Amino acid sequence: MDTQFRKVALVGKYQSPDVEESVLAIARFLRERELTVWIEQGTASSISGVADFAVATHEQIGGEADLAVVVGGDGSMLNTARRLAEYGVPLVGVNLGRLGFLTDISRSDAQQRLGEILDGRYTEEPRVMLDAEVLRGGRSVFHTLALNDVVVNKGEIGRMIEFDLSIDDEFVYTQRSDGMIVSTPTGSTAYALSANGPILHPSVDGIALVPLCPHALTARPVTIPDSSRIDIVLLPPNDARVHFDGQARFDLRAGDRLRVTRSPHAVRLLHPYGYSYFAMLRQKLHWSAPPRHN
Incomplete structure (x- = not known):
């Protein structure tokens, strides 16, 4: 053919x-x-x-x-x-x-x-990507894409960091934690899942915000529309680090602003005929598996 x-x-x-x-x-x-x-x-x-x-x-x-x-x-x-x-x-x-x-x-x-x-004989599935930019003094100093997630963490320091989170220019909260995962639906089964974030079906138009070991136990994962603009501003005195799909990274200084939006680019995944997202989850996450007996 x-x-x-x-x-x-x-x-x-x-x-x-x-x-x-x-x-x-x-x-x-x-x-x-x-x-x-x-x-x-x-x-x-x-x-x-x-x-x-x-x-x-x-x-x-x-x-x-x-x-x-x-x-x-x-x-x-x-x-x-x-x-x-x-x-x-x-x-x-x-x-x-x-x-x-x-x-x-x-x-x-x-x-x-x-x-x-x-x-x-295949099905095509678009996957959303994130556009991430680091602003320092109002000037862009780093820019890249991510398919899974953008992760702010404490880097090499042995204590929590503190940052302000804003969504679409609206202040949400100041958080003390080990960091924050900003995840696409694709990344919801990666690092975000290990941090007790939600699993998002690839067709969901959402971005998950998943705190890493927050000091306040009421800080819970939140899913927001993927049309949102997310700003994370690192507060002094600590520096931090931001990772993109676990493959690229950038060292943040106190006062830096990380801005994350949905990218205009999308990944086109082709699956064999008969592919099922839920069947994949069932297999990879061992859903419905019988309990083990010693």
Whole structure:
């Protein structure tokens, strides 16, 4: 069957024997289907035997590829999503990691499931991203995107930090805690879940604010519309740190303002036909599993 995907790029976790084997197997499979196959530059640098395939940068993939297949775990998908979000390239994940909330095709089924997607049997799901900016003295000093979450934490100090939280220019509260997680629905099953935040279905137009070990026990997670503008101002005397998807970070100084909004960019995830979000949660979180007996 003819396919709309003629140029397919492979992106994998670096320095991993499992990824090397899987990337090459998928590349050969795609070439057998007479598709143009590219291997991302950093991935190719850590794989032997890629001489038969073209190598491309993220920028080339974003500008010309019809599909990007991410081979690895959720971390690999987060990194790729952040790099390619502005281009709108659809992403498919082959899971070689642990949980695999975002990389939902198993290694053993990779070729079969990819073949189905190439034949047009798939569902597309947009995932919201966050736009994060750090303002210092009113001037922007850092800017990036996040698919999972933006996390303010106390960094290397051994005590709580204090900050003001405002939403759409309305003061909400001053909080003393270890920090705050600002999470998308995608990130609600990541760090935010471990901090007792809510699970948000990907179709929910919301952002979760999840305090980290707040001093006031009445400080609870709150879900707000994703049209909101969130401002977190770090109060003296302590500095802090902000993390973006656990992959990029920036050191905050007292007085810095972290501003988070919904990004105009969205990630396009392609799932195999029959994918179910609740079935995925049931499997990953072991819902309905029988109790263990010693």
